[in-house]
Amino acid sequence: MKWKLTxxxxxxxxxxxxxxxxxxxxxxxxxxxxxTNPELLEKFEKETGIKIVVTDYDDNDSxxxxxxxGGHGFDMxxxxxxxxxxxxxxxxxxxxxxxxxxxxKNLEARWQDVDWDPGRRYSVPWQWGSVGMMVDTAxxxxxxxxxxxxxxxxxxLVGKINVAPEMGDVMGMVLRYIGSKPCTNDKxxxxxxxxxxxxxxxxxxxxxxxxxxxxxxGDLAASLYWNGASFRARLQNPDIHYGYPREGYSLxxxxxxxxKDAKNVENAKTFMNFIMEPENAALISAFARYANGxxxxxxxxxxxxxxxxxxxxxAEFVDAGHFVPPCPPDVQKIYTAIWTELQK
Amino acid sequence: xxxMSNSSQPRMHRRPFSVVTQTGFTEMAVICFxxxxxxxxxxxxxxxxxxxxxxxxxxxxxxxxxxxxxNEMVKDVTIRSVYLASVASxxxxxxxxLAALGTTRTxxxxxxxxxxxxxxxxxxxxxxxxxxxxxxLFAGIKQATDYHGMAYLIIAHTAFCIPFAYLxxxxxxxxxxxxxxxxxxxxxxxxxxxxRRVTLPLAWPGILxxxxxxxxxxxxxxxxxxxxxxxxxxxLPTYMLGQLRRVITPEVxxxxxxxxxxxxxxxxxxxxxxxxxx
Numbered sequence: 001m002k003w004k005l006t007x008x009x010x011x012x013x014x015x016x017x018x019x020x021x022x023x024x025x026x027x028x029x030x031x032x033x034x035x036t037n038p039e040l041l042e043k044f045e046k047e048t049g050i051k052i053v054v055t056d057y058d059d060n061d062s063x064x065x066x067x068x069x070g071g072h073g074f075d076m077x078x079x080x081x082x083x084x085x086x087x088x089x090x091x092x093x094x095x096x097x098x099x100x101x102x103x104x105k106n107l108e109a110r111w112q113d114v115d116w117d118p119g120r121r122y123s124v125p126w127q128w129g130s131v132g133m134m135v136d137t138a139x140x141x142x143x144x145x146x147x148x149x150x151x152x153x154x155x156x157l158v159g160k161i162n163v164a165p166e167m168g169d170v171m172g173m174v175l176r177y178i179g180s181k182p183c184t185n186d187k188x189x190x191x192x193x194x195x196x197x198x199x200x201x202x203x204x205x206x207x208x209x210x211x212x213x214x215x216x217x218g219d220l221a222a223s224l225y226w227n228g229a230s231f232r233a234r235l236q237n238p239d240i241h242y243g244y245p246r247e248g249y250s251l252x253x254x255x256x257x258x259x260k261d262a263k264n265v266e267n268a269k270t271f272m273n274f275i276m277e278p279e280n281a282a283l284i285s286a287f288a289r290y291a292n293g294x295x296x297x298x299x300x301x302x303x304x305x306x307x308x309x310x311x312x313x314x315a316e317f318v319d320a321g322h323f324v325p326p327c328p329p330d331v332q333k334i335y336t337a338i339w340t341e342l343q344k
Numbered sequence: 345x346x347x348m349s350n351s352s353q354p355r356m357h358r359r360p361f362s363v364v365t366q367t368g369f370t371e372m373a374v375i376c377f378x379x380x381x382x383x384x385x386x387x388x389x390x391x392x393x394x395x396x397x398x399x400x401x402x403x404x405x406x407x408x409x410x411x412x413x414x415n416e417m418v419k420d421v422t423i424r425s426v427y428l429a430s431v432a433s434x435x436x437x438x439x440x441x442l443a444a445l446g447t448t449r450t451x452x453x454x455x456x457x458x459x460x461x462x463x464x465x466x467x468x469x470x471x472x473x474x475x476x477x478x479x480x481l482f483a484g485i486k487q488a489t490d491y492h493g494m495a496y497l498i499i500a501h502t503a504f505c506i507p508f509a510y511l512x513x514x515x516x517x518x519x520x521x522x523x524x525x526x527x528x529x530x531x532x533x534x535x536x537x538x539x540r541r542v543t544l545p546l547a548w549p550g551i552l553x554x555x556x557x558x559x560x561x562x563x564x565x566x567x568x569x570x571x572x573x574x575x576x577x578x579x580l581p582t583y584m585l586g587q588l589r590r591v592i593t594p595e596v597x598x599x600x601x602x603x604x605x606x607x608x609x610x611x612x613x614x615x616x617x618x619x620x621x622x
Contacts, residue, residue, distance in 0.1 A: 055576055069479055
């Protein structure tokens, strides 16, 4: 019995002491799982002497919930672009003014001022990408740069299509496909969008995540999916290509922000400035395989990334890409109704 | 006198009723085992894949086991998970033993059923509800004390492990022969001596079973851990979940296979310990 009590006592003492050792040069980053390059952390620690601790989350909502109740202990988080306005409105973010930092000039011009964070007063790009068409060209060798592949599929693809279950991206894409725009409150257009989706649904096989393996192995022939995933599928199967729908497709960006109740504000600002350095930004991309938005980082990236058509958007399709704004509540309600009907 | 025994003799030789001999039993059992274990086969097989895919077999290799072993992150979260599960299951088992004694070695009293229900409450309440409740409660404490250590996770895990430890201990105590304890008391053993020399050794297999169950339950918890953890407190399951959302490599299979092997070993140890004690 005695050894048991000793074990508990030691355990508790250890637990308490490990928590108390908070002070010192530290930084607590709350980021998506498997998204942070260990080499980046090592380099940061070596150059600044700040020890950085990463903790994982796996969706925007739970991260927001945890930070919102307070007492979380984090200094920084990496919300997606459509969530940043919510974080700002909830008063969770520190106005860190990255636009006044010395490396801000390294950001590509188009990321220096963005809709979800006008003037970049709160956030710095971590990684960005697009949602497009991932296609097995051995099955279908026609034009892949169109969203008609899933909304009005050619016979070769029928029954072999997957659609990522992302309401905002799918709704945005179908509205652009029928010539409208995301978050419209035009009832006729929304009705048309619903009809297109319901007519297309029987020709799809699934609406799920985790399709890289399936499409690479030939179980699926097309999917509405993310560019980085398509890139990895191509490395496994050279027939997999990524199309940018010319009717319009969604872009996304995950951005680094500092929390209002951060304990290590100065360290967090140092980190923000650090990742806008091209060489460091390249480390982020080399790990998770998405672009980072920092000018000149490409030359430090792995060879296969610098030229990948999934990462570097071909000039002719650049203008078709848009960020999905958070829709007003009344539109959101119609979106949800259509989405529920679609998932039946 | 009619000889009843003779006439009933043939019937006595019929085999007693057994569910095992019913038609369809074997088929049913096979289907159940296949459903339970078949999904594990590809998981383990692909953990030995030489390529980085979960769909193409590119030859046999220990590459992903080596990768997982050399992955500092995996090492870090595994140590944390084992530490957490050990501390939480030991505390939970001690408390559960006390609770089991308190609900069996006593005359039935008013409110016993209520106590029984309260102890088993974590089994009934959906985990997400407990998780949200703990998130809110601990957030307040974290803000007030500025303490962000492992104690929160230990407390949370201990709490939901108690019923899992309690059930086998309770069952064991319930099924024990009370005359042995009475005999010890008759021979002037103090209550502590009776407990130490009679009750505890006899209850030990139940306590061990409870402890192992609590350890395993704590080891694979995701939801509560996800919402309670403070900075730097990723556990193995939350790490694996984060991994799944991005790039899946057979490294996850390798980690999962090792976890599987550990649980098989633990169940086997428990089985032999239990048999010896009988």
